[in-house]
Amino acid sequence: MTTLSAPPQVMDPPPRYRRPLGLGRETWLQYGVLGLLALLVLAPIVPTLYQSFLDRPLYEAGGLLSADNYVRLFTEAGFGRVVLNTALFAGLTTVISLLIAVPMAVVVVRTKLPGGRVFAAAMQWPFFISSLILGFGWITMYGPAGFVSVQVREVLGAVPWNLYSIPGMALTEAVALAPIAYTFCANALRQSDASLEAAAQVCGAGPLRNLRSIVLPMLRPPIVYSSILVISMSVETLSVPLLFGQPVGIDVFSTFLYRNGLQSISPDYGVLAAASAIILVVTVSLVALQAKLLKDAQRFVSVRGKATRPRRLDLGWLRWVAVLAIAFYVVMGALIPLGGLIFRSFTLVFTPLQSPLESLTGSNYERIFTYPVYVQSIVNSLLVALIGAVLVSALSLLAVMVSRRSTFRFARTVEYLALAPQAMPGIIVGIGLFWAFAFVPFGLGGLIQGTLWALIIGFGLRALPSGFGSIAPSVMQIGRELDNAARVSGADWVRTFSRILADLLRPAFAGALILTFVTLLKEYSPAVFLGSADSNIIGTTMLELWVQGNTGSVAALATLQIAITATFVGLAGLLLKGRHDA
């Protein structure tokens, strides 16, 4: 049977895409991202591992492989003591930061607390302040000659604490890391099902009973993985051990590397590399453990039908105790040290024995602005942070797209590579890249060595996980069906990204830019090895001035860095908000 019908509508054929060498362009892009990430991550690791088994510096010919370096590390170099110190420091730091963070999270998120929102916002402070600056601040106020210490000695006749000790270091580090544990616990509490508590209340449980029997047990998973994170961060930190431990000879992992690599006249590269390799094994296993626990923990997140608004528990008079305790932490831990440091930058002498107001001066700033090297270090910091933020955010965005939004065979590998620098201490990134540049053939490494680009690579590598971590959730929030709709409509993977997702991800990208800028501006530890006289940044200059005893100028530089961060974040916030309203 045939029927006459209207002539069929002319169909437009699906679009054609160029396929260089027979492979789709997404394949080229995806392998490109994989290759670049692998190069970046392996560059510091491979030379370090190689050097750790080599009997002479790796740029000298005729090296022989042996495990000699590891033997010497523990026999001659006294690494055993270092391991013990590090374990004590990291353990104590973790305990103290959990003691601060867990009760605070419960009280702020779960109970009726006057000013709860202010406190929740205040816990963001370490995001803006580098731990180096916090260390300076604590010494300025609570160190042996610190403002508060001297005042206390006037009253009591002695200072009942000693900052230059492992407990002192741990306390300072814990104050800086507590917000991380707090964030994990607070998020878990916000996500937990409020009806569980309501059920306990209906059964007759009072607020305290509820906290003890329902809320705290549910916090076990975030406590476990935030404590692993805190351990791994205190294992790799340089600032506090360098400022507090070095003067009294307490060595931990990072200061051991610092001392042996920089301060000795003829550094033993073999021992340095062996120590780095061991530290890497520790940090990598900690981060891997944490990632695994986090993944397991997510399996237990129950899917709820209705979003229930949590009813906050009423603690009665106890809430004022809680407010005082949190205020004490914020004021004593952050506000007084930082305020003191800023105040210090405007005085000649800073001691309660003589009113600082009598010696108000701008000379600390004058010194910085009269010497071109110091000005240059500020410019360098800004350059590294700006260029680095753009590059890192762009690479993070690509890495997220490939790992979470493609059928690329090595999608998981891309994600692991982008997150791997979490496990790489800054100082080891510095040493490893230093060797990597020395290792590059044809002297190409020499072109980068000691320039700002070396710093951008080193700092950028360290900032990559934050960039990835800030973009990934936004990408996951965009329904996959939006991609699929574009694909079915005729867009290939690259075009789906450029036409649809790029527009939708603009706010996430801006967020990543801000986050990585601030992270890069705070960073300094890789520069200890990668920097040169021409590529000093604020952090390394501060260390230099500190060693010279120029604490006034250190305070001035620190103040400038805080001011730059505050201005940038403020401006960016305004810009983003303006866009939102439009």
Place this chain on the structure above:
Amino acid sequence: MPEVKVSNLSKQFGSNSVLRDVTFTIAEGEFFTLLGPSGCGKSTTLACIAGLERPTGGSITIGESTFADEGRFVPPEGRNLGMVFQSYALWPHMTVAQNLAMPLKIRKIDKRRQGPLIHDALDKVGLAELKERYPHQLSGGQQQRVALARALVYSPSVLLLDEPLSNLDAQLREQARAWLKRLQEELGITTVYVTHDQVEALALSDRIAVMSRGEMVQIGTPKEIYATPATAEVAAFVGRSNFLEGRMASDAEVLLDCNGQTLRVQPGGVAVGQRVSVAIRPERLEILPPGRTAPADVNVLEADVLTSSYIGSRYEYDLRLGDQAVQVESSRPGLNGRVTLVVEPDACLLYPTVGVLSPDAEALITVTG
């Protein structure tokens, strides 16, 4: 409009096999529905046709072009199909017109032709006046129609619909169903529709394919699927059925477990002595009015009324048959106590499987005491 041929399609995620040997052919212009409970593989099948999933085996051909076969895989952008997603997937940062323009821009269609094409497509779904709105300014029903317009604007060869009505509220869904059927008939476009809603499938489709656990169980017209389900599973999933378990007493008689009575059934080639399930639709069980005698050739069952519910157009009775509850639909109100049920042997569908219902459902229809 070309025909769609899917043969021996299979898909594995790791060691988990989600599609096994799925084969069907869709004729030109046909409205073809993939029906099944969630996790049965219907959406994966649709994603394989669209090119969003890469099948591990089998082939997919539409018209003259083979889209997937041994070593061959055309990505979705090379297939020229139209698809409507469950969430509609309208790009939120573009207006309705921009959403429709995107596939045209990708195809590098002349700017002057784009306007009329977009207008025509929106006109078909009756939304031509909403061109400049953003998706979030539209109601759910409007979004669903815009998604359909976007899938049609570039004249795709086949239309794929992934549960497009499931996000609408119940009342709108029935109207949208009728509208969708009219539109598809007008356009005559070959359509593959995925749903877990059996009422929707029965109402819309020319043919239905029922899937279960990654396998194709039955393909047929809505009437065939409802009247002669191929397996007990289909009988349970499409429409409602009472399942009575028992043992074959002869080649056309079942000895029921629930009350020890013998039930005449359609001879089904099942060996005597084997355990079986008999499926009976609630509307095929008739309640005999008092004072009437049953015809000689039907089954007669004695049951007690447990509850009766009025559901608008008719009554639903829960009856006790031995130790089991059975459901009966009737237009007669107010029945009580002992009643006589009659059912014709050809309404008693015989399946050589037992334990069709889940343990939960089993517990709910067991009557004790």
